[in-house]
Amino acid sequence: MRILFDQGTPVPLRQHLPGHQVHTAFELGWSRLTNGDLLAAAEKQFDVLITTDRNLRYQQSLSGRKLAVLVLPTTSWPRLRNRIADIAAALASLKSGEHHELPR
DSSP: OEEEEESSSOGGGGGGOOOOOEETTTTTTTTOOOOOHHHHHHHHHHHHEOOOOHHHHHHOOOOSSHHHHHHHOSOOOHHHTTTTTHHHHOOOOOOTEEEEEEEO
């Protein structure tokens, strides 16, 4: 699976997603793209966007997109480290175009 980390997604998470190709918006020079432009760019190259922006679904239309979106409950790596199994399970069950928010 090709995964894009949005700004705020803790980079150490990458090490816990073996078998996936993971890139960050920063690495690609996309850190200044607005959400709409980021979604459009990501959809061309990635299967999933992992973000911490809980308002994304209210700010952008996600219907009709091929890109799946996984929303993490926090930007805190120490807190997310305890949720790796939840994150992996959510990724495994995501289908194209779905939006899923992990509970806090």
